[in-house]
Amino acid sequence: MKYYLCKYIPPRADFLATMTADEKDWMKQHGAFLDALLEKGQIVAHGPVMDPNGGYGVSLYQITDDLEIEAITSQDPIVRNGAGHYEHHPMLHLKARG
Template structure:
């Protein structure tokens, strides 16, 4: 298994407070996408980070050795609609409760 910390970078620093109607719709789809991966055990945890310099999202993934983190996150509806991108950080180990 491989583990990653993934940082979702929105298209602008004030994105969370200035989303258009389309972006708000895509953000709901983004949340549902991550919740589905959480239910499947691919995502261990996810949520928004309220950084005063600009919010972003963080998710922790645990995937099979043969899987590509880039292929998975590229399917996120917010990314597919061009409203941000992910940075991927490999982790040596991921321990989680439960």
């Protein structure tokens, strides 16, 4: 298994407060995309971080060795529509409850 902390970087610091109608729709699709990966067991947890300097998203991935994290996150609707990008940070291991 491979493990990653992925940080979704929005296109601007005030993104959550200034989203357009299209961006709001893409964010709903983004949430559904991440929830589907959670159901498949590829994501352990995900959610928004309310940083006073600008919010962002975090997700913890646990994927099989034959999968590439960049290929997965590039399919996120918010990224496919050009509204931000991901940083990928490999982890040595991941321990979780349950």
